Amino acid sequence: MRQQIHFVTLSTTDLDAARRFYRDGLGWEPLADVPGEILFFQVAPGTVLGLFDSVKFDRDLAGTQDSGTEAAGPAMSTSAAVSGVTLAHNVEGPEEVAWTVEAMVQAGGRVLRAPEYGGFGGVHHAFVEDPNGVVWEVAHNPGWHVDQSGNVVLG
Incomplete structure (x- = not known):
């Protein structure tokens, strides 16, 4: 595996607040903005910061499809907050x-x-x-x- 990271994705409980902070307040230009779902910002060459609506983030990790059916694979818990990261x-x-x-x-x-x-x-x-x-x-x-x-x- 190559030593690289292309996306850092953070579960975000209030996507609208994130949009107001990063786009409106700091003037960052979104690479993509899907209301109610995710914001992407190019933060360095080859690196994107994603702010993903927490409900959809949890659903994605658990493997739940939009149809409500479970995808193959283990469910993951995201109930604990991230700590020890800046x-x-x-x-x-x-x-x-x-x-x-x-x-x-x-x-x-x-x-x-x-x-x-x-x-x-x-x-x-x-x-x-x-x-x-x-x-x-x-x-x-x-x-x-x-x-x-x-x-x-x-x-």
Whole structure:
């Protein structure tokens, strides 16, 4: 298996709130927007973030077809919330951390930790929760950067 991820899909309890946050508030352009079902955003070369209505997400994992019949395969439980996961948005400097956090708050996000210097590697970061509980780390790390082709360069 190749070392790559093309889609990160998150179960979303309020798809309309996600649309208001990402599209209307942050100005992200949807790659696809299927009302009542899913939003896709191109977030990097070859990588898409999907926000999938939680009822339909659960149905998809359980293998339930639109006809109401069960597909072959085991049912999966999605009743537990995701924990221990953040999505990171890296920026060029501490000022941009503050600006980005403010934009996320104006879009309907909630600050979990205000911008500050962290305990690891000189990072300056903050944590913001979107309207559906997705936690974003907004960070500047002087020890590494993302190059023009989208690759992370350490050191």
